[in-house]
Amino acid sequence: MLELRLVQGSLLKKVLESVKDLVNDANFDCSATGFSLQAMDSSHVALVALLLRSEGFEHYRCDRNLSMGMNLNNMAKMLKCAGNDDIVTIKADDGGDTVTFMFESPTQDKIADFEMKLMDIDSEHLGIPEAEFQAIVRMPSAEFARICKDLSSIGDTVVISVTKEGVKFSTRGDIGTANIVCRQNTTVDKPEDATVIEMQEPVSLTFALRYMNSFTKATPLSNQVTISLSSELPVVVEYKVAEMGYIRFYLAPKLEEDDIENQAEARPEVNKKPKEEPIVDAKPISAIKPKLEVKAEDENKPQIESTTAVGSKEEIDLMDDE
Amino acid sequence: MLELRLVQGSLLKKVLESVKDLVNDANFDCSATGFSLQAMDSSHVALVALLLRSEGFEHYRCDRNLSMGMNLNNMAKMLKCAGNDDIVTIKADDGGDTVTFMFESPTQDKIADFEMKLMDIDSEHLGIPEAEFQAIVRMPSAEFARICKDLSSIGDTVVISVTKEGVKFSTRGDIGTANIVCRQNTTVDKPEDATVIEMQEPVSLTFALRYMNSFTKATPLSNQVTISLSSELPVVVEYKVAEMGYIRFYLAPKLEEDDIENQAEARPEVNKKPKEEPIVDAKPISAIKPKLEVKAEDENKPQIESTTAVGSKEEIDLMDDE
DNA sequence: ACTAACCTCC
């Protein structure tokens, strides 16, 4: 038996709006820790990790760990039927093959329930490294979204370069080039307008703007976004979900042209563009995971027991960090 | 060396949004007088003339007159990347084949630079007559836009008739007819709501709504629009650009059906529609230009020295009038 | 040619 009551139902609506374009089907994992999801995008290039901690729910009952496969588009359709002020309750029976979403209007005048069939989904639970980053940029999420949108009208990829002075977003396309520099700025009226750069070492990485623009669909969730960068590692674009957790997007950097040229393969084309780097194929996240084993605090936390895929020790990292 | 700093960058954004649908490629002419553009639309039926006077810029440096050929769509794409409050600087080197747009956020936290390749464009600089008009209508630009949009759902052409009582916009289509009369009205709370009619002589002219609707893309630039009419002359639809100049659209009237019937050519078709009157082909503006030579005040103003086309005396009229 | 985002009107 599962029953999760979320007073701020709009959070779940926003979460789904931000994920449904990237991922078609995914398993929601439910344990005493919280309600979480981890999935690769359909082209296996990007990865999404969501965590909504149990403490964020008004009522959280999860008798037995459950992994519920859902079509996110359909789930989003149902959640769209909830008012923004509605209280949302997610219900499922342990044995059942359906999930029920209940929407209560704030005045209790309207109560709706939507039942959705669950699906069997092969979960590709990956261990996600809790890495040290060379640079972490925190900036207003709307500004980041605007930059990604603007640059994608000029080019397909963005080079994100962090130095002490600030973070630079650059692109190049047929019609010209573009560079946008954001300086660190902590002396702002509202803290959500701050741009903070924590840099251990300068770093410069290239990413596909198409995915960045998908990630920024999560902008309504938080005023701030955190971009964590390290050479060779996937970038982490994180939006906090108020009082509850986070949604994180991972994207492997494209190889710089230099790197491609250094590769042994004979490639006859000249002026070849940097190629997409699928996270799983070229640089599986598990392969670049630092030698970080289960932390002590994990011991007394329940593990995910997936109904469709058995979780390994590694998989727990996703839920227990932070 | 060219460096034009425009504090209200949104003006340039709006200017490009209003021109890019009409004209694909055009030369921007830069002289001590200001930053200007004159171009025919792609089908050579309408003409756009833009002037942003140097005094309107916070900083205006133009060592040598320059004519810069730009793809207006690409330029618009780049300007879209500027925030509405951004300060826009246009930079170009005298010999160079690129132009750079710099956008500074009001707080200086974000600085963007966009570089764009220039093009070689055959400029068809036409002399534009400084005509006397039989009627000049000044009215709220939004109202004019609304009328053109509404009428174009009924018919393809609009007959604009000015009498002492007011201005009438009429159309006729398969589904019926429409007449919209706006009376002169100067007793309004806000001056921008006024409708003012200066009429020497009643006039009635027919225009293609398709172009009128293109012109009204400039509506965001000004609360008021001025429509200047004379028989046989192209209409001038003018929007002032605050503190800086204007954007003017010229469109030759269609021949009335009567006129067509009076023409010698044997045309077998019955119910023939009024034909498009290209400004250059049927009624070249130079041909209908009143015998108005260069005015005295022109003498001490610098002339445009185009790098791709040498300007004639006539061409200067565009920039020096008003 | 279709879809999605934006903007305006109701």
Next chain:
DNA sequence: GGAGGTTAGT
């Protein structure tokens, strides 16, 4: 705040 239209992008 919702709906519809328009426009831009795929």
